[in-house]
Amino acid sequence: MNEIVLMSDPRIAAIPVADCGEPLIDVRLQESLAVDSRKTDRSGAFAHLREGVLTRLLKAQKLLPDGIRLLFVEGYRPPALQRHYFEQYATELQAGNPGWSPAQVREATSRYVSPPEIAPHSAGAAVDLTLISADGRELDMGTRVNASPEESGGACFTNAGNVDAGARANRRILGDALTAAGLVNYPTEWWHWSYGDRYWAFSTRAGSAIYGPRELG
Numbered sequence: 001m002n003e004i005v006l007m008s009d010p011r012i013a014a015i016p017v018a019d020c021g022e023p024l025i026d027v028r029l030q031e032s033l034a035v036d037s038r039k040t041d042r043s044g045a046f047a048h049l050r051e052g053v054l055t056r057l058l059k060a061q062k063l064l065p066d067g068i069r070l071l072f073v074e075g076y077r078p079p080a081l082q083r084h085y086f087e088q089y090a091t092e093l094q095a096g097n098p099g100w101s102p103a104q105v106r107e108a109t110s111r112y113v114s115p116p117e118i119a120p121h122s123a124g125a126a127v128d129l130t131l132i133s134a135d136g137r138e139l140d141m142g143t144r145v146n147a148s149p150e151e152s153g154g155a156c157f158t159n160a161g162n163v164d165a166g167a168r169a170n171r172r173i174l175g176d177a178l179t180a181a182g183l184v185n186y187p188t189e190w191w192h193w194s195y196g197d198r199y200w201a202f203s204t205r206a207g208s209a210i211y212g213p214r215e216l217g
Contacts, residue, residue, distance in 0.1 A: 008110035124196035142167030
């Protein structure tokens, strides 16, 4: 089994960022892309991605089999919100595992929420998404989007063995299209894909990330 490198790994933080300055684009302006409302926020931040990520997402959609579409769930996440999510989940894990050291808590937290200083979502480089049928029905992916390792018994991991054959096949369909378009997966979350961030740079052996954390607007 291939090693799973977590976002908290020092090798990820060590990758330099040379931000190309590309703008954040509202994906809702693309009529061909289905956008879910579950992460809607007042500013519409959730629906933004760097231009290069959106271009690749649209390419991936064209590579899907007939009758299947991408469903965009969440893209950009403001740094303050990312920090809140990370600290909240870390607090929950610490409460449930009082013997864990701070390093253990940080590592376990990063299976599900990226450390704020390197988070791909806060760079507009990551997207959470799933697949839908032509009539808008979500396909079976084995877990819901954003299921935690605790909730799902680890089934949220992309290559988890405790999902049925149909869900595994759907994950392959999603992964094949997104990989062909140039995105990389975070292997603890089947729904999380990114391009241009530090994790992408590590996975593709690029010299640096081209997108770093930023504020919207």
